[in-house]
Amino acid sequence: MSAQEAPVIEAVGLVKRFGDFTAVDDVSFEVPKGSVFGLLGPNGAGKTTIVRMMTTLAIPTRGSARVAGHDVVTEPEAVRASMGLTAQSATVDDLLTGRENLRLIGDLYGLPRKVVRSRADELLERFSLDESGDKVVKDYSGGMRRRIDLAVSLIAAPAVLFLDEPTTGLDPRSRVELWDVLRGLVRDGTTLLLTTQYLDEADQLADTIVVIDHGRIIAQGTPLELKDQSGAASLVVTVSRHDQVQQAAALLRGVVGDIHVDADARKLTAPAGDVAALASIAGRLDEAGIDVDDLGMQRPSLDDVFLALTGHKAEETTNEEVPA
Amino acid sequence: MSAVTQTAVLDRTAPRPTGAGQVRQILTLVRRNLTHIKRQPEMLTDVTIQPVMFVLLFAYVFGGSINVPGVDYKPWLLPGIMAQTIAFSAFIVAIGLNTDIGKGMVDRLRSLPIRRSSILVSRSIAALIHSSIGVAVMSVTGLFIGWRVGEGVLRGLLGYGLLLLFGFAMIWVGILVGSAMRSVEAVNGLMFTTIFPITFLSNAFARTDVMPSWLRTMAEWNPISALTQALRDNWGVAGAAVRADAPWPLQNPELATIIWSLAITALIAPLALRAFNNRTTD
Numbered sequence: 005m006s007a008q009e010a011p012v013i014e015a016v017g018l019v020k021r022f023g024d025f026t027a028v029d030d031v032s033f034e035v036p037k038g039s040v041f042g043l044l045g046p047n048g049a050g051k052t053t054i055v056r057m058m059t060t061l062a063i064p065t066r067g068s069a070r071v072a073g074h075d076v077v078t079e080p081e082a083v084r085a086s087m088g089l090t091a092q093s094a095t096v097d098d099l100l101t102g103r104e105n106l107r108l109i110g111d112l113y114g115l116p117r118k119v120v121r122s123r124a125d126e127l128l129e130r131f132s133l134d135e136s137g138d139k140v141v142k143d144y145s146g147g148m149r150r151r152i153d154l155a156v157s158l159i160a161a162p163a164v165l166f167l168d169e170p171t172t173g174l175d176p177r178s179r180v181e182l183w184d185v186l187r188g189l190v191r192d193g194t195t196l197l198l199t200t201q202y203l204d205e206a207d208q209l210a211d212t213i214v215v216i217d218h219g220r221i222i223a224q225g226t227p228l229e230l231k232d233q234s235g236a237a238s239l240v241v242t243v244s245r246h247d248q249v250q251q252a253a254a255l256l257r258g259v260v261g262d263i264h265v266d267a268d269a270r271k272l273t274a275p276a277g278d279v280a281a282l283a284s285i286a287g288r289l290d291e292a293g294i295d296v297d298d299l300g301m302q303r304p305s306l307d308d309v310f311l312a313l314t315g316h317k318a319e320e321t322t323n324e325e326v327p328a
Numbered sequence: 329m330s331a332v333t334q335t336a337v338l339d340r341t342a343p344r345p346t347g348a349g350q351v352r353q354i355l356t357l358v359r360r361n362l363t364h365i366k367r368q369p370e371m372l373t374d375v376t377i378q379p380v381m382f383v384l385l386f387a388y389v390f391g392g393s394i395n396v397p398g399v400d401y402k403p404w405l406l407p408g409i410m411a412q413t414i415a416f417s418a419f420i421v422a423i424g425l426n427t428d429i430g431k432g433m434v435d436r437l438r439s440l441p442i443r444r445s446s447i448l449v450s451r452s453i454a455a456l457i458h459s460s461i462g463v464a465v466m467s468v469t470g471l472f473i474g475w476r477v478g479e480g481v482l483r484g485l486l487g488y489g490l491l492l493l494f495g496f497a498m499i500w501v502g503i504l505v506g507s508a509m510r511s512v513e514a515v516n517g518l519m520f521t522t523i524f525p526i527t528f529l530s531n532a533f534a535r536t537d538v539m540p541s542w543l544r545t546m547a548e549w550n551p552i553s554a555l556t557q558a559l560r561d562n563w564g565v566a567g568a569a570v571r572a573d574a575p576w577p578l579q580n581p582e583l584a585t586i587i588w589s590l591a592i593t594a595l596i597a598p599l600a601l602r603a604f605n606n607r608t609t610d
């Protein structure tokens with residue numbers, strides 16, 4: 005993929021105001037063809053508002069956006085013909101069966117009837133819904149609803165897919181299954197923009213992550229880059245025997261300087277450190293006859309990144325949903 | 329990019345979406361609404377059981393006290409109840425549209441390459457079909473209680489045509505209310521407290537002659553009265569004749585119904601479209 009190739013999704017200086025309230029504030033990003041772009045942020049960060057602007061459902065107050073080469077404000081029809089959207093809450097017709105939902109949207113896209121029928125069958129099978137395909141959606145479980153919702157968004161095989169919190173409310177197994185489906189789509193060349201509150205999800209799926217808080221981009225990069233941003237990796241040694249903790253600490257100080265010792269957990273943490281340091285420390289510990297349970301590099305998790313960037317934990321803000 | 333892919337989720341070589349022609353869009357969406365009725369036949373109670381109940385209630389319970397001597401009240405009442413049923417098209421549209429907006433279905437449809445007007449047109453057609461089922465049920469009920477189309481097929485059809493025309497006008501009211509209200513409960517509340525009194529405050533259930541004069545003026549200028557009068561005249565219902573000094577709309581009920589329908593449409597349609605666009609754009 006050449007670097008010059010135009011991005012499939014592009015936002016330039018997007019602003020969205022509701023009255024005096026600025027929900028999205030000067031957001032710009034680019035998503036190259038066939039990649040996965042993650043919008044990460046807590047409740048109320050502005051994720052849905054960005055997705056709604058990108059999918060022609062909301063008009064930007066300022067700035068512009070293009071999807072598959074078409075401007076979302078001046079060429080909404082062309083944008084709609086080339087993208088699929090799975091909104092935050094499943095928008096399927098409760099009184100229709102899964103198959104009827106697929107055919108409804110396929111017909112509206114203007115696909116030939118035969119194609120609509122065969123794709124509907126194909127998608128039901130792909131999403132393990134072939135047995136429930138003729139049941140009304142009202143009788144589906146939450147996970148099944150989410151799957152049929154996603155399947156409906158794929159009926160026209162869109163080149164670009166927008167997913168607003170696709171796995172919220174799914175059990176861990178369904179989540180992993182959905183991730184697999186999404187990876188499959190990317191393998192087939194679909195460009196994906198997904199929003200999530202889950203750091204591990206962004207980490208798992210996204211090639212590029214934008215972290216937003218209060219409508220503003222506060223960090224941007226690959227998962228790896230983001231982790232680097234919140235401080236270097238640390239080196240962690242877990243010693244087997246309590247009586248060797250101090251000895252190991254002295255030895256480590258000699259190599260990497262300042263370290264943190266958690267005597268109870270027999271755990272020594274040294275900031276920074278690279279693979280060379282790791283190898284040299286492994287050698288010295290061995291020479292000194294210190295038994296080691298575990299020795300390795302630890303990268304900060306995206307949780308640490310979020311904390312470092314926003315000053316609050318990502319989870320803290322999501323607690324709002326839990327009734328007190 | 330690697331040419332080797334694992335099982336493709338979708339065959340991307342198949343035709344690309346072009347956006348359906350608007351006729352197909354509308355037919356597809358009308359079919360969706362009719363499937364709703366098929367899955368939930370109880371949706372039809374508002375145009376079947378309810379009006380039949382009204383016929384029975386008014387004919388047998390109140391009939392004696394609002395009766396006109398020498399005129400059979402039941403066939404006289406029926407056109408009034410049909411007019412009321414068609415006025416409820418507004419209610420049907422408002423509920424359907426408000427539900428679709430609230431559940432995000434309108435957003436889903438707006439994210440597709442279809443015309444926004446298809447959403448409204450299909451809703452309207454489905455509501456007219458819904459109401460027409462009611463009118464058909466009423467007609468059959470009428471046959472059992474002595475009502476007949478007595479002035480020939482053409483004038484009979486003219487009556488049904490006027491009903492549909494008035495239903496068309498009421499649909500705009502429904503689009504306005506469905507778009508402006510924030511919840512289905514609000515739609516319910518508003519529609520029950522307006523459509524029922526408005527349809528009762530007419531010649532649909534009782535003769536206007538005996539009403540106090542201020543009430544009579546309101547009732548006789550009520551569009552429902554013109555429509556009901558047009559139906560009674562064209563179906564040759566006994567007791568249809570109006571007083572010599574009745575106001576113009578009752579003397580010329582067909583023309584009045586047409587004017588009322590066009591006026592309501594001209595006045596409400598722009599407001600309805602604006603409300604819908606405002607509600608579905610942010």
Ligand SMILES: Nc1ncnc2c1ncn2[C@@H]1O[C@H](COP(=O)(O)OP(=O)(O)OP(=O)(O)O)[C@@H](O)[C@H]1O
Pocket residue numbers: 022025027045046047048049050051052053054092201610
């Ligand atoms: N139509 C609207 N009118 C007024 N304010 C709005 C509107 N839509 C969104 N907002 C506000 O904009 C902010 C961003 O909302 P948005 O739904 O984009 O957040 P989000 O990141 O998707 O949150 P969540 O994770 O809860 O879905 C919120 O404070 C919200 O209250």
Ligand SMILES: [Mg+2]
Pocket residue numbers: 051052053092168
């Ligand atoms: Mg959201």
